[in-house]
Structure formats: structure tokens, C-alpha cells
Amino acid sequence: xIACKKEKTTSTTPxxxxxxxxxxxxxxxxxxxxxxxxVMGTVKIYSKATSYSLVLDSFAVSSGPxxxxxxxxxxxxxxxxxxxxxxxxxxxxxxxxSGTPDFTQYKYGLIHCQQYDHLFGSANLQ
Amino acid sequence: xxxxxxxxxxxxxxxxxxxxxxxASRKIQFADLAATIGSSRGAVAAxxxxxxxxxxxxxxxxGIGARLTSSFGSKQEHTTAPARLSxxxxxxxxxxFAGQKTENWDTLTVQRPFVNSLNFTVNFGYDFSSRWSxxxxxxxxxxxxxxxxxxxxxxxGVTRTExxxxxxxxNLLLTGDLDYGNxxxxxxxxxxxxxxxxxxGVYQFLFGEYKTTTIxxxxxxxxxxxxxxxxxxxxxxxxxxxx
Numbered sequence: 089x090i091a092c093k094k095e096k097t098t099s100t101t102p103x104x105x106x107x108x109x110x111x112x113x114x115x116x117x118x119x120x121x122x123x124x125x126x127v128m129g130t131v132k133i134y135s136k137a138t139s140y141s142l143v144l145d146s147f148a149v150s151s152g153p154x155x156x157x158x159x160x161x162x163x164x165x166x167x168x169x170x171x172x173x174x175x176x177x178x179x180x181x182x183x184x185x186s187g188t189p190d191f192t193q194y195k196y197g198l199i200h201c202q203q204y205d206h207l208f209g210s211a212n213l214q
Numbered sequence: 215x216x217x218x219x220x221x222x223x224x225x226x227x228x229x230x231x232x233x234x235x236x237x238a239s240r241k242i243q244f245a246d247l248a249a250t251i252g253s254s255r256g257a258v259a260a261x262x263x264x265x266x267x268x269x270x271x272x273x274x275x276x277g278i279g280a281r282l283t284s285s286f287g288s289k290q291e292h293t294t295a296p297a298r299l300s301x302x303x304x305x306x307x308x309x310x311f312a313g314q315k316t317e318n319w320d321t322l323t324v325q326r327p328f329v330n331s332l333n334f335t336v337n338f339g340y341d342f343s344s345r346w347s348x349x350x351x352x353x354x355x356x357x358x359x360x361x362x363x364x365x366x367x368x369x370x371g372v373t374r375t376e377x378x379x380x381x382x383x384x385n386l387l388l389t390g391d392l393d394y395g396n397x398x399x400x401x402x403x404x405x406x407x408x409x410x411x412x413x414x415g416v417y418q419f420l421f422g423e424y425k426t427t428t429i430x431x432x433x434x435x436x437x438x439x440x441x442x443x444x445x446x447x448x449x450x451x452x453x454x455x456x457x
Binding site for chain 1: 325366372373374375429
């Protein structure tokens with residue numbers, strides 16, 4: 089009886105988004121497991137015109153509560169952009185990035201448990 | 215506020231003295247357990263109430279008490295608390311009608327709030343009939359303890375992690391956004407089942423407050439803010455036992 093709102097959860101069914109083949113790959117990094125959970129896959133940043141998107145490619149993560157996708161200035165996120173709840177534990181997933189972040193500062197792609205402030209995985213974007 | 219509290223205390227004390235002369239029937243003591251729920255927060259409250267009947271017909275009552283309130287929720291959005299930033303004026307009582315300065319508000323989303331507060335209360339009531347009555351009560355001063363929680367501070371679209379937001383420990387009623395800490399208030403309708411037991415239908419207005427410990431909001435006036443508040447409207451039921 090904590091609240092009437094139903095919380096969104098990450099699906100265990102793989103999501104297979106289609107990556108826009110006309111978009112240009114700008115940065116990429118291999119996901120490394122954090123102190124909590126296990127991740128694998130690659131984080132890629134694509135640009136098309138003035139918009140950016142983050143792609144989790146060949147991605148898989150162990151189950152966890154309230155997992156979010158972050159673009160972060162630090163490996164342990166203090167200053168970050170929340171791209172939203174992780175949609176599925178595996179697959180290839182595309183997340184829109186609002187605005188034009190400075191990727192020299194926001195240089196990490198993270199899978200982060202927001203509720204408990206636990207890092208599941210990080211990728212150094214280069 | 216001090217004048218009002220003093221007036222209430224004088225009323226209660228003089229009435230108590232009067233009631234002792236007139237007999238014990240003017241005194242009402244009961245314990246109450248209430249559970250409430252709203253869209254963002256749930257709460258349980260255990261209270262002890264010591265009221266005195268007022269007026270010729272003894273339909274009015276007022277008194278004091280103590281209340282332990284435990285409230286909890288998930289991903290609760292607290293906004294900038296200091297009244298000088300949140301409201302267009304900060305005059306006690308009138309602040310309730312003041313406009314909101316939402317341009318100054320930042321949002322602290324507390325991930326797993328859990329707050330226990332013990333407060334001194336004042337209570338008012340009126341008997342509509344031998345079985346039905348209604349009333350209002352409000353926390354005045356006390357303290358809180360609770361669970362530290364991760365939080366996310368959102369300020370002008372920039373998000374930062376607060377690893378350990380903590381419960382504000384000191385509670386004080388100063389009206390509206392001037393308040394400090396965690397305060398509970400209730401409007402209720404009460405139905406007497408028998409001489410001892412009564413049921414209450416409760417509308418609860420709950421103030422909750424968390425503080426950041428590692429990051430702060432920088433307000434437009436340059437000051438740093440660590441207090442963030444949530445206001446919850448809840449509905450629930452209560453069960454009272456008269457001594």
C-alpha cells in the first residue's frame with residue numbers, strides 16, 4: 089500500500105529497435121559491469137542532423153529494480169542526463185537524447201539503479 | 215503563532231480547572247489509530263488525545279495530544295521548501311493564500327522516503343449528535359527520524375544524484391510554507407459505535423521534508439537550499455478507543 093501509482097518496470101522480453109542507417113556513429117564504448125549486476129554490450133552515440141540518440145547494442149543486463157539509462161559526467165553518476173527507464177533487459181535499444189549534450193563532459197553511458205543508487209554498468213564513450 | 219498557542223493553552227488550562235470543579239464529565243481521553251493513503255504517500259498514525267468539552271451544551275471540544283506518524287512512499291517529488299523562495303509573501307497565516315513562485319522551485323525526487331515523526335498536537339471538535347461528531351487536529355511541534363534515501367535533484371533540466379538525502383529532524387508549525395519538518399493534520403468525521411469505540415473518516419494533509427547532504431540547490435538570489443518539501447492529500451479511516 090505504498091502508493092496508488094503503478095511503477096513502470098523493465099521488461100524481460102528483448103527489445104529489438106532498428107537503428108537508423110543514415111545516422112552517423114559519433115562515440116562508442118563497451119559496457120563494463122559495475123559493483124552491482126552484470127552487463128554486456130556496447131553503447132553507441134549516433135547523430136543525425138542536430139539530434140542525438142544512444143543505442144544499446146547487443147545488450148544484456150541482470151535483473152534489477154528501477155534501472156535507468158544515463159549519460160553521465162562521472163562513472164558513479166553525480167551529474168547526469170536521465171534518458172529514461174531501461175525498456176528491456178536485453179536486445180538492441182534506441183534512446184533519444186534531448187538537446188545537444190557536450191560529449192567531452194558527458195562521456196559515460198550508464199545502466200544505473202536509480203532507486204538504490206547502484207551502478208550496474210558503465211561504458212566510456214570515445 | 216505564539217499568541218495563538220498561548221491562547222489555546224490558556225483556554226485548555228482554564229477549562230481544565232473549571233471542569234475539575236464541575237466534575238470529570240467534561241474531560242475526554244482517547245487513543246486513536248488511523249491509516250491513510252493518497253496518490254503519492256501512505257501513512258499510519260497513532261495518537262493520544264486529551265480534550266475538554268466547552269460551552270454550555272458541551273458540544274464543542276478542544277485539547278492537546280501527541281501523535282506518532284509514519285509515512286512512506288516511492289519516488290516522491292519534493293520541491294524547494296523555504297517560504298521566501300516558494301511563495302509570493304511570507305506573512306504567517308496569510309501565506310496560505312499567497313501565490314506560488316514556481317520559477318524558484320527545484321525538485322528533489324526522494325527514491326525511498328520513510329519518515330517517523332512524534333509531534334505535540336492541538337485538537338478541536340464539535341458534536342453534531344450523540345453519535346456523530348467532527349473535528350480538526352494539527353501537529354504543532356516535535357521531531358522526526360527516518361530512512362536516508364538516494365534522491366535525484368532536478369534543477370533547470372540538469373539532474374544530479376544526491377546519494378543520501380535525510381529526513382528533516384525538527385518539526386514546527388508556523389503555517390503554510392513557513393513550516394519546518396514533518397507535520398500531520400486531519401479533518402475528520404467520527405461515528406460513535408458504543409461508549410468506548412468510535413470510527414473516523416479522515417482527510418489528512420501531510421507535510422514531509424527531506425534535506426540534501428552533499429548537493430544543494432543554488433537559488434536565484436544566490437543562497438543555497440537543502441530543504442525540500444512534499445505535501446500529500448490522503449484519505450483514510452481511524453479507530454478510536456475512549457478511556
